Amino acid sequence: MLRGMAESIKISKSGLLESRLPFKNTVVLILHLFYLMAVVLPGALDYSAKVSLFIFLSAMTCWVLTKLPAGFIAIAALMAIILLGGATPSILYDALAQEVVWLMIGAFIMGEAVKQSGLTDRMIDYLLKNASCKEKLLRRLTNVLLLSAFFVPSTSGRAALAKPLIAQIGERWHSEKEKRFLALFTPILILISTSATVIGAGSHLIGVGLLENATGQSITYIQWFIWGVPFTIVISFLTLYILKCMIWPKEKRNEKNHVTISQQQKMDGSLNQKEIRALGFIGLVLLGWLTHPIHHYDIGFITMLGAMLFMAPVYGVITWKQAVNSVSWPLILFVACATTLGGTLIDTGVINWLEKELFIGLNLINQAPEWLLLLIILLITITSHFYIHSHTTRAVIFIPSLIVFSETIGLDSTSVVFLSLIGMNYCLTFPVSSKAILLFAEDTSFDKKQLLQLSGVLMPVYILVMVFFYFTYWQWTGLQL
Known part of the structure; x- marks a missing residue:
């Protein structure tokens, strides 16, 4: 009997230990209690502001410390704000009515069209020429991304054009560490290189416009070029070096490219009809982005207009079904919310x-x-x-x-x-x-x-x-x- 009681006590103890929260979940719970106390204190904030701040901090914590899908957390956060009375259900419906949502939908479609047209293969062909090792290829890619800041006045636009190219290179590099490096390196460098030119981001133009209205002073294109380009070159190659030290597999640094020109899809030098149409549509989209101060249509609208051209019947590059399937809808919902x-x-x-x-x-x-x-x-x-x-x-x-x-x-x-x-x-x-x-x-x-x-x-x-x-x-x- 005593032995049975001892065993039951052991079992209950082990069950108690197993039922305890994992350390990470305990940290999440403690942080939420801290957020709750911190948010309640400021008297200057009304109820809806306190609810929004608490839910925002909660979502940020869950994105970093939990394995829950990011989109699920974002949608749940909006639902929580609504249920707690911090906002009306319209914030959930209006989430899909933002420029960034349609910009990304258009970017996915354009990226798929560029890939299907064969232009990404040609760009890879250019990058691989005389790039005897992968490290040299990365330097070439850095140069291409740096130069793109002078022609595409949007970080998301540059990312949209680079994504199919990076995806194609990633398919040729079989190491998961190399693919992870590319997935992180590309957007980081796109953002770092934004500082090179005043048209590198819409925020630059807004900031300069606010300066002109407030003080009558301005920053000209040449002034920004003189200040921005040297800084951008230094920080870009310094970033490349840091990323190589931290996440690039050392054994791959001087490894020869597995894909040579002869192994790639044969390029006869002349563009086919799909490639010509794709280049034409890209040119029109770039023109639309560059002439925004004239026509005042948002970059998101111009991108969707370009996407419609790419999937137009007869004259397009991809079909409607291909275009819709190319969009990452879980990501779109996450971004929207x-x-x-x-x-x-x-x-x-x-x-x-x-x-x-x-x-x-x-x-x-x-x-x-x-x-x-x-x-x-x-x-x-x-x-x-x-x-x-x-x-x-x-x-x-x-x-x-x-x-x-x-x-x-x-x-x-x-x-x-x-x-x-x-x-x-x-x-x-x-x-x-x-x-x-x-x-x-x-x-x-x-x-x-x-x-x-x-x-x-x-x-x-x-x-x-x-x-x-x-x-x-x-x-x-x-x-x-």
């Missing part, structure tokens, strides 16, 4: 509250040394992608306040705006922080946790390079706070 979730922080006044609290503190340091002011501006702008996921929204929210701040304490507004926009270009920590990363996030080789680890190294490097450039090259060329 995640961006809407970020938007609730703006709509409910959370961002406005954070902005006021932040700049009240900044006005107390008007006598701070130059290096400290520079660091504060960089830290604010570089970390802004943590809580504002849209590149454009970050510029709209922060640039006016930074201009007011610079005018108040006697800083040069042009320099502050340029440094702030370059800082905002860093948005690599989470997939939801950038459309370019989101386009690659549906790739099975994409590793979100590795992206977080890379950002932990790249962010301080990015800040240090900006500080170095400010006190050397940028000051020599007239950029001065």
Whole structure:
């Protein structure tokens, strides 16, 4: 009898141990309790703002620390806000009515059409010529992505054009580590290279426009070129080096390309009908993107217009069914709900509250040394992608306040705006922080946790390079706070 009782006690103890939450789940629970206490305290926030802030922090935690599908978390977060009375059901319905959603749908269709036309094979043919090892191929790819910033005025547009090319190279590289490297390297470099030109991102044009309206000053194309290109070249190749050290398999660095020109699909030098049509449609889309200030149609609309051309009956490149099947619908739902979730922080006044609290503190340091002011501006702008996921929204929210701040304490507004926009270009920590990363996030080789680890190294490097450039090259060329 005693033996039976002892055994039952052992069993109950083991059952109790097994029933305990895993360590990671315990951390998630503790963080949620902390968020709840932190959100309840601010008296300046109303009920809907507190609900939105708590659910946003909850979703961010679940994306990082759990294995739940990202789309499921995003949809559940919106549903939770609605159920708790923080918003009406219209936020769920309106989630699919955003430009980024249709931009990505169009980008997927265009990417599939470019792939089916054979143009990606030709680009691979070019990249592989004289690229005797994979490391040389990566340098060539870096050059191509850098140059694309001068012709495609959208990070998501560049990602859309690069995606089918990277997918084709990935199919030829059989190592999972190499595929993971490509899936992370490409969007990271696209974002890093944005700083090269004033048309590299819509946020640049918005920031310069706000500067002109507020102060009458501006940043010309040539000025930005002089300041931006050297910085972009240095940070791009430094990023390539860091990524190779951290995630590129060492045994593959000098490995010969498995695919040679003779092994590829034979290219006779002349374009076929599909390739000619695809090039023509790409040209029209690029023209539409470049002439946005004239016709005022959004990049998302122009991209969908291009997608319609690619799948037009008779004259198109792919069929309707091929186009629809090429879209990653789980990713589309994730993007729609995640961006809407970020938007609730703006709509409910959370961002406005954070902005006021932040700049009240900044006005107390008007006598701070130059290096400290520079660091504060960089830290604010570089970390802004943590809580504002849209590149454009970050510029709209922060640039006016930074201009007011610079005018108040006697800083040069042009320099502050340029440094702030370059800082905002860093948005690599989470997939939801950038459309370019989101386009690659549906790739099975994409590793979100590795992206977080890379950002932990790249962010301080990015800040240090900006500080170095400010006190050397940028000051020599007239950029001065």
